[in-house]
Amino acid sequence: MTSTPPHHSILDKPFVLDLFAGPGGLDVAGHRLGIPSLGLEWDRSACLTRYAAGLDTLHADVSAIRRESFESLPPEINVLAGGPPCQTYSVAGRGAGRKALEDVKRYIDRLTDGVPETTVDEQLEESEKRGSDPRTALVLEPLRYAIQATRSPNRGHRPFDVIVLEQVPAVVEVWRHYARALQEKGLPDGTKYRVVVAVLATETYGVPQTRSRAVLIARREGLGTPSLPAPTHRGYEAREWKRRNGLPEALRQPTLDEAPEAERRNRDELAPWMSMRDVLAAPVGTHPGRGPFLVRSNYGSSGIPGRRGVRTDQQPATTVTGRISRFVVFEHLDDDVVYEGSRFSMNEAGMLQSFPPDYPWSGTARAQQVGNAVPPLFGAHLLSAALGLPAPAPDLMREPWVPATEEQRAKLRSHGCGAADDCTARCPRPE
Incomplete structure (x- = not known):
């Protein structure tokens, strides 16, 4: 594994709590930077991937942990991170999206004003009864965790020092309202943060894929002004x-x-952007390498559903989503003839997301896991910027991942699910 040079974080011992942790994108970033993390994840298959990868995990509902067992979280956690589900903001130019956005802004204000949690829960329940999407409330969880930290006897009422959030570009207005609340009003106990918000292109950080993300980086007052990660590669x-x-x-x-x-x-x-060929051409780990190819995406291009985007292996991938397994790959025979080759394997799809080769994708809906994940190299840039560390090395994710042993996996699952080989009553219900 590529190591990073000695450095000093703004925190003596960074320890990340990763909400909505997915299969491990941000945790893989932390692992390769030498930063420990604990991930909270609801989806069973994503947890199986995390256990196989050796990542510390709680198979749990993020909201339930906050309400019922926040005091059981390690008190030394000082970095809060996460990417709450975003489906209700994907229509942010239309009525439903605008209404969801305005509702969330009002709840952010109520929480920072110190409105009791039980009152907020009652209001959210009433809103759901009137037809609001229950997932809308999940984007409030990072703020609610930040407030809960200041009320936790186990932590000595100590707030999180750093907050790192990322999601699809449509969520940038939510992050901007978060920023105003954290900077101007602060948390109910008086804690304030310095915050930066932006929409960033992942290919400008060495990810072999064009993908835009709305990010928020906050530092508690007294820890300096945060900066966005500086691009290391050219935009595509x-x-x-x-x-x-x-x-x-x-x-x-x-x-x-x-x-x-x-x-x-x-x-x-800046370095040139990374192409699909840069990461898939050469054999590495169990990946045999792949010759020149064209790839046609399974979804529309430029807002036209019927127009399938086509790129060569000399370009970055289009945004990797849960449909990556349906992308049609055409192998080159010569300048005039191509033939349909094999679809991307999950290992290849993960590499296009900047996961290390041989990452142990497990469970079901693996393509969805890949598509939902934070690109680890991008996550490493976010964590490094948030903590005042040097930019990660471009080859940070190139070495194959070493999966957990069966013994390690059983231990992680005992901690995360309550049993070494199965879920228990404390795990979230699949529905």
């Missing part, structure tokens, strides 16, 4: 790539090559 520009590869002059637009000299100079200081 489809028109520039097509121009360089033979697109007719009449169809292209000006690119950075035609920009002012200072802008070109800044661009030239």
